[in-house]
Amino acid sequence: MDILNGYDIIIFDCDGVLLDSNKQKSDAFKITLKDYDNNYIEDFLDYHKNNGGISRYEKFKYFLSNILENKFEETTYKVMLKNFSKNCIELYTKVDMTEGSLKLLSSLSEKKCFIASGSDQEELIEVFKKRDLDKYFNGIFGSPTPKNEIIGNILENNIGKALMIGDSIQDYKAAFINNIDFLFVKKYSEQNEMLIKECEEKSIASVNTLLELVG
Incomplete structure (x- = not known):
C-alpha cells in the first residue's frame, strides 16, 4: 500500500473501480433504449464508453438532442431516467466487486474515504447500504452534481492530502481541476488505451487492480 502513504483522503470512483459494473451499465443503457434503431443505440x-464519469442526465440529453437530433422532450427524458434507474438498482445489487476492493477498503480505517461517481447519488447510497459497504465511507456522492464539483466539496470540508482513484479520462480531469493526484485502475476500464497513453506521457501512477494496493 506504499502508493497510498501520505494521503489522508482517498476518493474512489464507483463503476470499474469498486464495482465491476462498466459492461453491465452499458447493457442497462442498451435495455433502456431498446425501442430505438440499433444504429442510434x-x-x-x-459516446457513453468514451465519456465514462459523465452522468446519465447529460448522456440521455445528448442522445435525444445530438444522436436523434430531435427537439428535447422532457417527458421522454424523464421516462428514460426512470427506466434506467430501475435497471441500475438491479445491476448494482448483483454485480461483483472488483478484485481487491473489499480488502483494500477494510484496510483504510485510518483514512477518510469517499465515493465521487457519475452514477446517481441516491441509488449509490441505497445499494451501498444494502450491501453493507457504506460503513467504509465518510461520504457517498454522485450525480446530478458533476464529479469535479463533488471533489471540490470534499476538499473544502476535509483537511489533508487527497488522491482520486478512477478508471476514466473524466476521473483524471476531475482530479486535475482540483489539483489532486490521480491513480488509474486499468483492468475494468472501458477507456484503457486512452488512459494508459495519458498516464505514460504524464507519469501518472496506475495499477491493474486494487489488490496491488493491499499491503
Whole structure:
C-alpha cells in the first residue's frame, strides 16, 4: 500500500473501480433504449464508453438532442431516467466487486474515504447500504452534481492530502481541476488505451487492480 502513504483522503470512483459494473451499465443503457434503431443505440454506446464519469442526465440529453437530433422532450427524458434507474438498482445489487476492493477498503480505517461517481447519488447510497459497504465511507456522492464539483466539496470540508482513484479520462480531469493526484485502475476500464497513453506521457501512477494496493 506504499502508493497510498501520505494521503489522508482517498476518493474512489464507483463503476470499474469498486464495482465491476462498466459492461453491465452499458447493457442497462442498451435495455433502456431498446425501442430505438440499433444504429442510434450503437452511436450512443460509443459516446457513453468514451465519456465514462459523465452522468446519465447529460448522456440521455445528448442522445435525444445530438444522436436523434430531435427537439428535447422532457417527458421522454424523464421516462428514460426512470427506466434506467430501475435497471441500475438491479445491476448494482448483483454485480461483483472488483478484485481487491473489499480488502483494500477494510484496510483504510485510518483514512477518510469517499465515493465521487457519475452514477446517481441516491441509488449509490441505497445499494451501498444494502450491501453493507457504506460503513467504509465518510461520504457517498454522485450525480446530478458533476464529479469535479463533488471533489471540490470534499476538499473544502476535509483537511489533508487527497488522491482520486478512477478508471476514466473524466476521473483524471476531475482530479486535475482540483489539483489532486490521480491513480488509474486499468483492468475494468472501458477507456484503457486512452488512459494508459495519458498516464505514460504524464507519469501518472496506475495499477491493474486494487489488490496491488493491499499491503
